[in-house]
Amino acid sequence: MSAASLSLSAQPVLEVNDLRKHFAVAGGGPGRAAGLLRAVDGVSFSLARGETLSLVGESGCGKSTVAKTILRLLAPTSGQVVLAGRRIDDLTLSRLRPLRRRIQMVFQDPFSSLNPRMPVRDSIAEPIRNFRLARGRSDLEARLLRLMDRVGLPADALGRYPHEFSGGQRQRIGIARALAAEPDVIVCDEAVSALDVSVKAQIVNLLMDLQKDHGIALLFISHDLAVVEHMTHHVAVMYLGRIVETGSREALFETPRHPYTRALLSAVPVPEPAANRARIVLKGDVPSPIAPPAGCSFHTRCPSCIERCRTEEPPLTALPGGGAVACHLAGAEGAAHA
C-alpha cells in the first residue's frame, strides 16, 4: 500500500500514510447488528505546497472523514499524518493546537459554520488572536481590512452579523477566517457545493487566486467533478473508504483507468444538448461500509467484473506514468477500455 502512495512532489506539505478511521456501530434496532464501520480504510496521499489535491467520490465514501481525521476533529484509528515534515496524529491536543494554525478548514454550509451571535469581525479576529499573529491593535485592524479586501467583501462587513449576508458572502467570510491564520493548507470540504451556479464560479475563482498568490495547498473535497477538473492538479477517487485511483488531473480525466472512475465521469450531465453521451450507468447502490463486499469492494457494481474480483482484493498499484489504480483489469487490457 505505502509503496503505491504517491509522492506527488518533492516537498509535501501534508502527507497521509495508511490512515484508518473505524467507528463502532451499535445495533440500532431490529435487523441492525452491531459492527465496525470502516469509514476510512487505509488511505495514503501527499500534497505539495501550492498545489490542489481533490478527493472525489460519492456520499459515504469517506472523503469528509479523511478531512476530519487529518484535522483531528476525529481521532484516527491508525495511520500517520505528517504536516510539513512533522508527525501530528500522535500529538496531544495541547501540542497540536499551535500547529492547527497551519492547516485550516472551509466548511460546506456557510449558514451553520459561522457563529450567528458573533459579528464578522470577531469570527475572523479569533484565529489571529488565538495564534497571537497581530502585533497590537492597529496591526489586527490592518489584517482584518486586508482579509476583507482579499476575499472581496466591503470593510463595513466586519461590523455585521452572519444573517445579514448571502450564502456566497458567508462563504467568503469562512475563507477569510481560514486565511486569517496564515495557513499552509486549507481543507475545503464541499466548500462550493451549497452555492448557486453564479456564486460558485466566484468562489472557485477566489480559491484559485488565493492559491496562486499565497502558495496555499488545497485539499479539495468535492463530488462535483466539473469543478474539480477546472481547478485541481491531482485527484484521488475514493470508494468505500479507500482510494481506488489517483493521478494528475490530465491522466485521470483523459484516461481514467478504474471502472468506477470511468462510470463517475460518464455520469456527469454535460450542459450541451448535442453532446455524445456514452454513459456507463452503474447498477444498484453503494454497498454498506459495515459489510463491504469481499474481494474488490466495487465488484458488485462493476461492469467488467471477473471471477478474481469477487475473492481477491486488488492492491493500489503504481502506474508507469505516475498515479495508481486498484483494479485487477487496469493493466494492459484496462488501458484498452479507456
Added chain:
Amino acid sequence: MSLLSVENLQVHFRTPDGVNRAVDGVSFEIGSGETLAIVGESGCGKSVTSMSILRLLPEPQAQFAGAIRFEGRDLLALPDREMRKIRGNAISVVFQEPMTSLNPVLTVGRQIGETLRLHQGLDARQAEARAVEMLSLVGIPEPERRVHAYPHQMSGGMRQRVMIAIALACSPRLLIADEPTTALDVTIQAQILDLMRDLKHRVGAAIMLITHDLGVVAEVADRVMVMYAGRKVEEAAVADLFRTPRHPYTRGLMGAVPRLGVRAQGRAPGRLAEIPGMVPSLKTRIDGCVFAGRCPDAKDFCRLHAPALESKSPGHLAACHFAPKDARPA
C-alpha cells in the same frame, strides 16, 4: 390547445417586512408529452411557480393573480374539493428530498396504493398488485418483497424511485419534478435521469422539470425557460438556447458552469465567468430590468424601463432591450 397554460401568474407573499414578489407576471405553456425545464438560481421563483400549479402554498399568505389553465380549467379558481381530485391524479409531483417526502411509518406499497385507492377506487389487494407493477416499472428489484418495505430500509436512489412510482401510479398528464436528482449522488442521478427519459416515452406524461443544473436540462428538456428574480427572462427550444443564449443572464449562467472534458479537449479553461453581485431583493419594486444591477451590458435606459419579453427569433423569447434579434420576422 396546450395541456397547461400559465397566464401572467403573480404570487406575492405577505411578510412582516413587506410584500415578497416571488413570482411576478410569468406566462408559459406546456404541450402534451412535452418536457419543459425551468432553470434559475435560489429564489428566482421556480419552485413557487410549480407549487402554485398544485396549489400547495399557504393561501392567506400567498396572494395569487393571473390564471393557471390545465386542460382548459383555471386551477386558481377551483374549489378545494375539485383540486384534490387533480393532485396526484392528473398532475403529480416528485420532490427533491426523497428522505422527507415519504411517510416513515407506512410501507412504500401503502403509499403507492393510497393514490390508486383514492382516485381509482381500487381495493387494498388491487392497489397492492398495482404497486408491485409500479415498483417494477421504476426498476426496483424484487418488487413483491420491496412493496412491504419501509422508506428507511431503502437507499436515497431507491426512495426517489418510489417517489416516481407514486407520482406515476395514476398515469398523470403532467408530472412536476422539482429538483428530482439534486440530493442524489452522480451515479444515482444518472440512473434516475435514464429512468425519467425512458418513462417519458412509455408513459407519455408532460414533464415540468425544475432544476438549477444546466447539465440535467441539456439531457432531458425539450424546451427551457430561464427565470430570474420572479420573472421569465428567456425561453427557447433546448438546442437553440444552448447554441445562442440571448439574455445576458443566461449567457452568464452558461459561462459560470465548468464543463467536464473542456480541458481534455485542449481548450483553455481560464477563469470561470462570474456574474458579479447578487440577486436583488424581491421586497422592493423594481421598475427597470430585474437583471440591470448585475448585467455587463446595462445602460441607464435598462434601469428605468423594464424590457418586454419579445420574440428574438422563431420560438425564442428574451426579455432584454439589447438582446440580438434575427432579421427575419419571427
